[in-house]
Amino acid sequence: MRGTCSCAGAAVACLLLLVLTMETGVRAAAQADMTTISDSNANSAPELAQDMHDVHNLGVELEGLELAAKTANESLQYAQGHMEEDKKFLASAINELHAAILHAKEDKHNAAELKNRADSLTHEAKGLWKEETKLKAAMHAKLDEGNSIQKKRSEERRVGKECRSRWSP
Secondary structure (H helix, E strand, C coil): CHHHHHHHHHHHHHHHHHHHHHHHHHHHHHHHHHHHHHHCCCCCHHHHHHHHHHHHHHHHHHHHHHHHHHHHHHHHHHHHHHHHHHHHHHHHHHHHHHHHHHHHHHHHHHHHHHHHHHHHHHHHHHHHHHHHHHHHHHHHHHHHHHHHHHHHHHHHHHHHHHHHHHHCC
């Protein structure tokens, strides 16, 4: 965008320079024709009419060039105004971009902290799961041992009851 504005400004400046140069040349030519007309009192009427016509045409061309110069000047001022607006817009966009970059860096830092915390919690959970698995295994072993003892006692009690019932009168 910046390049476009500066190119447009340069083009308008070149156009303005061209118009002003042409205007100077036309004025010089008109002056020369006026000098020629005033110096040649011996010119005939048709030649004088032609010279007057040429002077009129040069005046019309001069008015056209003055209008072109005015238009070029207005275009230059318009382009310069837009260049200022573009500069302000670009400065604002650059500031917003810097702010977005800072936020992204903060977000990246926060994301890294969250990942580290998640990794730590995952490691902790794995440790707890292993411990829980060991405790369950130990609990099952104790339950199995308790069931085995209980079965043994139950068998002993059953046998004891049978014996007592045999020996009782």
